[in-house]
Amino acid sequence: QKEVEQNSGPLSVPEGAIASLNCTYSDRGSQSFFWYRQYSGKSPELIMFIYSNGDKEDGRFTAQLNKASQYVSLLIRDSQPSDSATYLCAVPDGGFKTIFGAGTRLFVKA
Amino acid sequence: DGGITQSPKYLFRKEGQNVTLSCEQNLNHDAMYWYRQDPGQGLRLIYYSQIVNDFQKGDIAEGYSVSREKKESFPLTVTSAQKNPTAFYLCASSRGRNTEAFFGQGTRLTVV
Numbered sequence: 001q002k003e004v005e006q007n008s009g010p011l012s013v014p015e016g017a018i019a020s021l022n023c024t025y026s027d028r029g030s031q032s033f034f035w036y037r038q039y040s041g042k043s044p045e046l047i048m049f050i051y052s053n054g055d056k057e058d059g060r061f062t063a064q065l066n067k068a069s070q071y072v073s074l075l076i077r078d079s080q081p082s083d084s085a086t087y088l089c090a091v092p093d094g095g096f097k098t099i100f101g102a103g104t105r106l107f108v109k110a
Numbered sequence: 111d112g113g114i115t116q117s118p119k120y121l122f123r124k125e126g127q128n129v130t131l132s133c134e135q136n137l138n139h140d141a142m143y144w145y146r147q148d149p150g151q152g153l154r155l156i157y158y159s160q161i162v163n164d165f166q167k168g169d170i171a172e173g174y175s176v177s178r179e180k181k182e183s184f185p186l187t188v189t190s191a192q193k194n195p196t197a198f199y200l201c202a203s204s205r206g207r208n209t210e211a212f213f214g215q216g217t218r219l220t221v222v
Binding site (some may be wrong): 008032034042044049090092094096097098100102103 | 119158160209210213214
């Protein structure tokens with residue numbers, strides 16, 4: 001059974017700080033990795049994807065991938081109260097299915 | 111604008127009734143999915159379809175049924191056999207293997 005693990009949180013950071021969200025996955029053959037943001041009562045929306053080892057930056061967001069350690073993370077710089085949400089790590093199984101982590105709840109305190 | 115439309119947004123069902131949740135996409139995606147989300151929980155896959163006239167069970171298919179007669183549409187029926195149907199239901203689509211999923215706005219089903 002392929003698994004994606006996330007700390008459920010909540011993770012609380014002050015406004016302007018860096019929020020670091022972590023995810024581990026069990027399938028060593030995984031090729032692509034996605035981060036979704038889900039506001040309370042809303043549907044998930046894609047915010048980052050990464051395929052290669054290393055870092056990928058998009059605005060205030062940076063995704064980091066380490067395939068040897070089976071670890072992917074999401075950094076949010078200059079965190080804002082509007083970043084308060086649940087962040088879902090998702091890893092396709094190589095076919096048409098995607099394995100979602102349970103999500104980490106982030107609170108950014110003003 | 112391209113996207114996925116789910117309807118209705120809120121749905122109330124009496125015990126013992128079947129209900130059908132609608133999902134339509136105009137993204138020209140081949141693959142479509144139904145997920146269930148319970149409060150504070152992650153997404154659990156109910157059914158998915160790779161192509162028209164084909165679908166497969168996900169992890170929690172019991173008590174649910176689907177059809178895929180058109181590329182754009184993937185309705186989900188919650189039958190009376192589903193013992194705990196109250197949940198947030200999400201429809202999604204993707205281009206194919208290893209690609210990101212795009213979600214509809216969800217349907218919140220409550221059994222009364």
